[in-house]
Amino acid sequence: MITYDLRGKAGLVTGGASGIGLATATVLARGGAAVAVAFLAGDPRGPEAVAKLQAETGARIVAAPGDVG
Secondary structure: OOOOOOOOOEEEEEOOOOHHHHHHHHHHHHOOOEEEEEEOOOOOHHHHHHHHHHHHHOOOEEEEEOOOO
């Protein structure tokens, strides 16, 4: 398994509530980065993904609901 030392770094992941976006946010958080997870405001998967990432990784995860388009 490949690991990264991302302590002291931050990432913004769009589409972070599911799929590739969630997988990317997970890799960043497991590496120690603070992660802002962007998702559509009405998507109930967003807050669930943020809570799950915080619980699993202990990293600083910030919910960023809205449309980045």
